[in-house]
Amino acid sequence: MKILVTGGAGFIGSHTVVELQKSGFEPIIVDNFSNSEEKVLEGLEKIIGKPVVCYKADCNDEAALRALFEKEKIGGVIHFAANKAVGESVENPLLYYGNNIGTTVLLLKLMKEYGVHNFVFSSSCTVYGQPDHLPVTEATPRQEAASPYGNTKKICEDIIRDFIFSKPAMKAIALRYFNPVGAHETAEIGELPRGVPSNLVPYITQTAAGLRQKLTVFGSDYNTPDGTCIRDFIHVVDLAKAHVKALELLAGVQEENFYDVFNIGTGEGVTVLQLIKTFEEVNNIKLNYSIGPRRPGDVEQIYAQVDKSREVMKWQTEKSLEDSLRDAWRWEQKLATRK
Numbered sequence: 001m002k003i004l005v006t007g008g009a010g011f012i013g014s015h016t017v018v019e020l021q022k023s024g025f026e027p028i029i030v031d032n033f034s035n036s037e038e039k040v041l042e043g044l045e046k047i048i049g050k051p052v053v054c055y056k057a058d059c060n061d062e063a064a065l066r067a068l069f070e071k072e073k074i075g076g077v078i079h080f081a082a083n084k085a086v087g088e089s090v091e092n093p094l095l096y097y098g099n100n101i102g103t104t105v106l107l108l109k110l111m112k113e114y115g116v117h118n119f120v121f122s123s124s125c126t127v128y129g130q131p132d133h134l135p136v137t138e139a140t141p142r143q144e145a146a147s148p149y150g151n152t153k154k155i156c157e158d159i160i161r162d163f164i165f166s167k168p169a170m171k172a173i174a175l176r177y178f179n180p181v182g183a184h185e186t187a188e189i190g191e192l193p194r195g196v197p198s199n200l201v202p203y204i205t206q207t208a209a210g211l212r213q214k215l216t217v218f219g220s221d222y223n224t225p226d227g228t229c230i231r232d233f234i235h236v237v238d239l240a241k242a243h244v245k246a247l248e249l250l251a252g253v254q255e256e257n258f259y260d261v262f263n264i265g266t267g268e269g270v271t272v273l274q275l276i277k278t279f280e281e282v283n284n285i286k287l288n289y290s291i292g293p294r295r296p297g298d299v300e301q302i303y304a305q306v307d308k309s310r311e312v313m314k315w316q317t318e319k320s321l322e323d324s325l326r327d328a329w330r331w332e333q334k335l336a337t338r339k
Contacts, residue, residue: 002026003247004074004116006059006103007081008052009036011191012122012180014044015240016078018189021048023244028072029054030065031081035194043188059103062110069114076118076250078243079107082152085198086297089149100152104159112168118250119172120243121160123261125232125302126150127176134269135305138176138261146297157261164259171258173246178232178265178304180239182324183331190331191236201233201325204276205332208285215287217272219294222301228272230301232265235319235327239264245315265304266317279325 003020007013008029014036017027029041029052044052053072057064059081068074082100083089089096104121111119127150128136129143145151160172181201183190197203207215220227242264250258270278280287310316 001075002028002072004028004030004068004072004077006030006077006079006107007036009033009038009040009054010080012177012236012239013078013080014040014189015184015236016080016243017044017052018047018184019237019240019244025244025247027052028068028074030057030059030068032056032058035083037192040189040192043184046188047184047186060099060106062106065106065110069110069116074114074116076120076247077107077111077116078120078122078247079104080122082122084149086147086149087198089147089152093148096148096152100149101155101159104156108160108163108168108170111170117170118247119160119170120246120250121156121172121174123157123174123176124150124153125176125178125263125265125304127154127157128302130299131302134301135267135303136263137305138263138308146299161259164257167257169256171250171253171255173250173259174261175242175246175264176261177239178234178263178302180236181233182235182237182319182327184237185327187327187330187334190328190335200272200275201328204279204287205328207287207289208279208283208329209332209336213288215276215289216292217276217289218292218298220291221294224271224301226271226273229298230269230271230303232268232303233270233275233321233324234264234266234317235324238317238319242309242313242315245313249313260312262309262313263304263306264309264315265306267304267306269301269303270321275321275325278321279329282322282326283329285329
């Protein structure tokens, strides 16, 4: 089965392409490379052992997508392509609403038109905001989004749900990611942030590599064991495998119209300081970091309950936090040799 992977050259998308190929699917990438690098395709070819089919196109370009659907017999779609920087979304909300929502609507429209029945959507734990109770389950009420980015994920979930309820003869799953980290164990693909990283682990690895002078930990007075924020950090390869499980679940669903959501995390909360200390221990490196003031908009603590993913999708994490941080550092070192 050919699976269209939008944003397939990105961090999570590229790792999912590998797992799709390993599981017998044929991934077809569409990516405009606005937030990824074309050299990722070289890394994918080294891991998979053959070139990956890739269309360079914007997912808001209806003519380009329509031509792709005409040419390839697509059996399912995994939709990653989106703008995803929280700060940028506050500064430029129209970009985020136009791109993130517009691409989702267009894909659903074309899928219905071309008879493509299986859709997996890249959602986020941001839909939960700062939850009242932990861990969060799929039944945890979604809070008001803290940013336009988070709001686009909520809105897209609602659009997909409403679309499925209109009975288009389609099945969809939204995967609510927690915090993906790490890289492929071969160090051929990994996270490639442009400019100053907005995610914690790339900032840590760049600080360790000397590309950043110092890491700042935002806040030490939260109601947590060491005063720093708590997150659920999941290895990107485990996250990628969840998409394969989602497609397999959709293939086995008997209903003609089906929609569900799943938390994709480890089920364990880790503080920022615990993460830093674990990185130092597994890689035998001392990081230069200091404690700064809280950062506006940061959620104090959030981590997943993943019983539903384990029982219904038959998916669970296999890699540890130590694996994630070891792989992330190996990837950063590999990047240094390429420059």
